[in-house]
Amino acid sequence: MAKRSGERARCVTGIEGFDTVLYGGIPRSNTVLLTGSCGTGKTSLALEFLIHGATKGENSLFVSVTENSDKMLANIIPYNFFTDDLVESGKLVFVDLPVMYERLGMTKAELSMEEIDLLVTAIASLARELGTKRLVIDSITSVCYKLKTSEKIRDFVLKLSKALTDIDCTSILVSEVAAQSDSYSMFGVEEAISDGIVLMANMERRGDLLRTLQVIKMRGTMHSRAKYVLDLTPEGVLLVPLLKGGSTRA
Amino acid sequence: MSDKRVAQQVADELIDVPPSSAISLQMSVDHYLDVLRGVLDLFASRKEADVIYVTSTISFEAIKRVMEALDIDTSRVYFVDCISHIMMGASSGQTDEHTTLVESPTMLENVMLKVEYLIRLSEAKDKIVVIDSINSLAIHNNNWILSEFLHILVSGLRVRDVYTIILSVEEHSTPEINNMVNLVCDQGIRTGQKED
Numbered sequence: 001m002a003k004r005s006g007e008r009a010r011c012v013t014g015i016e017g018f019d020t021v022l023y024g025g026i027p028r029s030n031t032v033l034l035t036g037s038c039g040t041g042k043t044s045l046a047l048e049f050l051i052h053g054a055t056k057g058e059n060s061l062f063v064s065v066t067e068n069s070d071k072m073l074a075n076i077i078p079y080n081f082f083t084d085d086l087v088e089s090g091k092l093v094f095v096d097l098p099v100m101y102e103r104l105g106m107t108k109a110e111l112s113m114e115e116i117d118l119l120v121t122a123i124a125s126l127a128r129e130l131g132t133k134r135l136v137i138d139s140i141t142s143v144c145y146k147l148k149t150s151e152k153i154r155d156f157v158l159k160l161s162k163a164l165t166d167i168d169c170t171s172i173l174v175s176e177v178a179a180q181s182d183s184y185s186m187f188g189v190e191e192a193i194s195d196g197i198v199l200m201a202n203m204e205r206r207g208d209l210l211r212t213l214q215v216i217k218m219r220g221t222m223h224s225r226a227k228y229v230l231d232l233t234p235e236g237v238l239l240v241p242l243l244k245g246g247s248t249r250a
Numbered sequence: 251m252s253d254k255r256v257a258q259q260v261a262d263e264l265i266d267v268p269p270s271s272a273i274s275l276q277m278s279v280d281h282y283l284d285v286l287r288g289v290l291d292l293f294a295s296r297k298e299a300d301v302i303y304v305t306s307t308i309s310f311e312a313i314k315r316v317m318e319a320l321d322i323d324t325s326r327v328y329f330v331d332c333i334s335h336i337m338m339g340a341s342s343g344q345t346d347e348h349t350t351l352v353e354s355p356t357m358l359e360n361v362m363l364k365v366e367y368l369i370r371l372s373e374a375k376d377k378i379v380v381i382d383s384i385n386s387l388a389i390h391n392n393n394w395i396l397s398e399f400l401h402i403l404v405s406g407l408r409v410r411d412v413y414t415i416i417l418s419v420e421e422h423s424t425p426e427i428n429n430m431v432n433l434v435c436d437q438g439i440r441t442g443q444k445e446d
């Protein structure tokens with residue numbers, strides 16, 4: 001089939017099964033919410049996305065909010081394809097947001113509207129300086145806790161997403177939700193304004209607990225809406241379709 | 251039919267099978283060990299293939315002991331064991347880099363994921379996946395899901411030029427299970443007699 005003109009260029013994540021689900025990758029410069037309850041593999045998937053990017057020569061930036069990046073790296077699954085020279089060469093950069101808050105003098109528990117602008121500008125200029133093509137913020141939920149109102153959250157996510165799109169950067173914003181939540185984000189605002197939503201979850205089937213991944217929306221491309229079962233391995237995230245046969249007989 | 255001849259028959263019928271083939275291998279209970287010897291001698295020893303051995307019948311430790319007793323070299327055999335976990339206590343739970351445990355034979359997706367992982371790690375030119383056995387998987391899964399599993403597994407392996415061998419035990423099989431296996435396999439072998 002001929003490519004329709006106007007079809008968006010792709011950021012090929014390098015996570016094979018995930019690219020297949022997305023019909024080729026994330027449309028470039030999309031801001032994607034990667035959402036799920038704790039321990040579902042969000043950080044692992046987001047980091048793998050950056051490592052593949054850096055390996056291909058795309059500058060990648062990991063903004064760590066929840067825990068400091070050294071600690072995160074020590075606890076994450078050791079990927080076979082991760083090499084220290086990705087970091088040494090500056091292709092893969094880790095930044096701790098709390099350090100950034102401090103430098104910007106943002107010491108209060110709640111950020112003001114002006115401070116939001118300042119924070120967005122700081123992240124965007126860093127990304128611009130570094131020539132970042134792939135960015136992860138882990139997690140956006142932790143930033144939102146400092147914003148408190150949905151108005152501020154909306155403002156922050158919209159401005160950030162706009163700034164990153166302007167520099168043609170494809171971004172994954174990690175979002176934390178409670179296990180039984182039927183919303184895709186903690187504050188309900190983040191999901192409405194992101195270009196894509198990828199949901200990671202634990203699914204119980206007759207007593208077995210399976211890790212699943214599902215693309216709920218992705219602007220700019222067709223995608224599978226089916227659930228996939230995933231495994232976090234040193235070779236990266238592997239995906240297979242969730243088998244449906246069992247659901248006919250409990 | 252003598253033991254040696256069964257192993258020989260299996261090896262003879264498999265030797266010219268091209269990679270990416272899926273083969274159904276049905277045997278009677280008392281031919282089990284001979285079939286095992288025939289398959290592993292051919293693929294692991296002669297063809298120097300990596301063997302990914304999915305066991306849902308007995309624990310990897312038990313099957314490894316059997317192989318060693320038969321003087322089969324297990325250095326190229328990688329086990330995906332989906333039975334040890336649910337038979338708590340039946341195995342020491344000690345695994346090595348040659349063994350991956352799946353929590354339960356009902357987690358068929360995880361079986362596929364572990365197989366995929368081992369295939370990625372393998373540097374051997376030829377790779378083969380052995381399912382031992384479809385009958386024991388059928389104890390834990392309904393035919394619908396099992397059939398879907400076989401279909402996705404085998405088509406995935408085919409495109410990667412990996413052989414699949416699905417073992418079934420005549421005495422434990424049913425016409426439904428045989429149909430399900432025949433649907434995904436290019437060739438059927440029955441020990442003791444020839445099948446087209």
Ligand SMILES: Nc1ncnc2c1ncn2[C@@H]1O[C@H](COP(=O)(O)OP(=O)(O)OP(=O)(O)O)[C@@H](O)[C@H]1O
Binds near residue numbers: 036039040044076077
């Ligand atoms: N070395 C490892 N080998 C295999 N699995 C691992 C390893 N390290 C971590 N894991 C698995 O990864 C899971 C955590 O993954 P990850 O940190 O990516 O999840 P997360 O969704 O970011 O969690 P959180 O909500 O805590 O941030 C753990 O539950 C564990 O099962």
Ligand SMILES: [Mg+2]
Binds near residue numbers: 042043044138
């Ligand atoms: Mg995390």
